[in-house]
Amino acid sequence: MAAPDLKPVSTRSALLTLLLGAEVPRLSTRELVAAASVVGFAEPTVRVALSRMTAAGDVVRDDEGGYRLSERLVVRQRRQEEAAHPTLRDDWDGAWDLLAVTTAGRTASERAELRTTLTELRLAELREGLWTRPANLGIDWPDAVTEVCERFTGAAPVAAPVALAARLWDLDGWAATARTLLAATATDDPVLRFTACATSGRHLLTDPVLPPSLLPADWPGDALRASHVAYKQWVVDMRRTMVG
Numbered sequence: 466m467a468a469p470d471l472k473p474v475s476t477r478s479a480l481l482t483l484l485l486g487a488e489v490p491r492l493s494t495r496e497l498v499a500a501a502s503v504v505g506f507a508e509p510t511v512r513v514a515l516s517r518m519t520a521a522g523d524v525v526r527d528d529e530g531g532y533r534l535s536e537r538l539v540v541r542q543r544r545q546e547e548a549a550h551p552t553l554r555d556d557w558d559g560a561w562d563l564l565a566v567t568t569a570g571r572t573a574s575e576r577a578e579l580r581t582t583l584t585e586l587r588l589a590e591l592r593e594g595l596w597t598r599p600a601n602l603g604i605d606w607p608d609a610v611t612e613v614c615e616r617f618t619g620a621a622p623v624a625a626p627v628a629l630a631a632r633l634w635d636l637d638g639w640a641a642t643a644r645t646l647l648a649a650t651a652t653d654d655p656v657l658r659f660t661a662c663a664t665s666g667r668h669l670l671t672d673p674v675l676p677p678s679l680l681p682a683d684w685p686g687d688a689l690r691a692s693h694v695a696y697k698q699w700v701v702d703m704r705r706t707m708v709g
Contacts (some may be wrong), residue, residue, distance in 0.1 A: 471649055474663045476506050476514040482663040484534050485542045486697040491533040499707040504659035548669040549690050552603035557676055561621050566594040568613035582609055587673050589633035597622055601676045630679040643685040650692045662696045665689055
């Protein structure tokens with residue numbers, strides 16, 4: 466199988482991938498250097514990157530020389546974990562959530578922030594100020610949404626929900642990228658496999674996690690989640706072995 470064409474990750478992205486996927490809140494410099502070396506990053510490059518990441522507020526360095534994620538990136542870590550293990554409702558009956566933005570007079574930055582929040586919750590904009598998705602996820606609606614939106618749950622907003630899902634989300638494009646990432650995890654190249662893991666973590670954040678009845682055939686979402694989780698565990702085991 467030919468190696469897929471994936472954009473190499475930076476040293477910063479590699480280190481963040483290691484920290485985001487770690488099973489502990491803190492990694493030592495030794496652990497980060499050892500793990501990064503397996504996927505092609507030299508120790509001097511890693512140390513320079515850690516210094517820059519500390520200065521930029523990506524990571525926090527402790528008195529013992531270890532590193533943990535900043536609070537901002539802890540939120541991202543939580544989102545990635547939820548993306549790998551989405552909370553699905555077993556009793557989905559075909560209902561959709563519909564959110565209408567009802568608060569006027571918001572600033573442009575406030576509107577942009579709300580759009581980002583709704584997109585991260587895997588909703589899509591049906592038309593301006595009206596967002597929707599199938600009600601098959603256990604969503605904990607944040608105050609930033611409930612304070613400015615009215616939410617309704619009921620029948621699909623159109624008679625053809627499969628066509629609506631295909632219009633609201635680029636399902637074919639998402640699936641094509643997911644298959645590229647899955648192919649990369651099947652190679653023997655450790656750098657390519659790590660690149661696929663780092664990229665798949667971000668790609669899973671954009672999976673709409675729709676009910677199977679609304680998805681194209683052979684949807685690769687579950688396969689990509691399983692591959693991502695398995696590779697993250699391999700990285701954890703590898704790191705423990707190298708420093709143990």
